[in-house]
């Protein structure tokens with residue numbers, strides 16, 4: 409039997425204790441670093457073999473971007489997972505199936521969540537403040553994030569969740585009735601209901617309603633370019649600048665996200681970037697510096713960057729919330745690197761909730777929750793120094809505060 413030193417024995421015993429303690433919900437400040445070491449290196453989703461329903465239902469629609477292969481197989485081209493499905497298989501995102509050699513989405517006109525939200529909640533801080541977004545989601549996601557905030561719908565199959573019937577024309581009518589200026593494709597992962605989203609968005613565009621996507625950005629270029637024809641704004645997660653973290657925390661890869669951000673930039677779509685600062689996974693200073701460098705080199709300094717506070721959830725329900733000092737440090741560092749509009753989310757009353765002019769540094773927009781009690785923008789300019797502020801603005805004087 410191999411001998412181990414006393415030092416090594418003590419190290420192994422304490423590591424085992426930490427993991428046991430965490431399992432039993434005993435607080436331990438360094439628990440995540442130790443347990444992460446034994447976590448799988450890639451938690452990417454798998455295809456559900458033979459899991460398709462026997463028959464289609466009312467909310468089935470043939471996929472828009474896929475190819476037929478030999479032996480009645482199909483390959484979906486919407487996201488980098490590129491699911492290859494044999495007849496009877498269900499996709500990684502759980503919402504697409506192969507029935508007799510044709511790819512179908514099972515969530516067309518079949519949202520599981522419908523709400524009217526303040527646009528600030530998404531978060532969008534530089535796009536039509538104080539307007540309302542009619543928000544829709546269907547079941548399914550192409551990621552497997554350990555920290556998912558909406559796992560009850562994102563990690564479910566369409567028939568497992570409560571759902572509504574809302575085909576594209578009715579979705580737009582409902583948004584109009586609610587006096588929403590935008591429709592937001594959000595909560596779960598909009599890329600996985602691409603067919604439904606794009607048809608709603610086309611109707612919405614015709615009616616002068618804006619289209620917003622809140623997404624992990626894990627989409628192939630062809631469908632993204634198609635979406636850009638009707639898209640007004642996007643909030644894209646940049647979960648880390650470390651591909652290994654993407655694999656073990658989210659079950660995805662970094663490169664396609666960077667490509668999505670570059671494409672949105674080239675297509676001149678307004679977007680904001682959101683990073684959830686997960687303790688032990690996404691709180692490394694060197695990674696943050698590299699992220700800022702990449703943003704500045706490829707997108708420039710003007711896209712708003714939101715650092716969001718993590719709260720224990722789903723499979724990471726034993727981690728502590730992100731310390732506020734970490735979020736403050738991230739914000740200060742990103743601004744020192746040269747990013748002009750850096751926010752802190754999920755921390756009420758933090759100064760990172762507000763917008764300051766990047767030129768004269770005066771307060772432009774004060775936010776209290778989703779309210780804006782102070783607004784010092786005139787059109788798209790700072791009222792003090794007349795600097796143009798990046799974003800999509802309009803006169804907010806007529807809006808209640």
Ligand code: SF4
Pocket residue numbers: 484485486487488489490491499500501502504549550599600
């Ligand atoms: S959208 Fe869904 S079916 Fe298509 S490739 Fe991605 S995970 Fe697979």
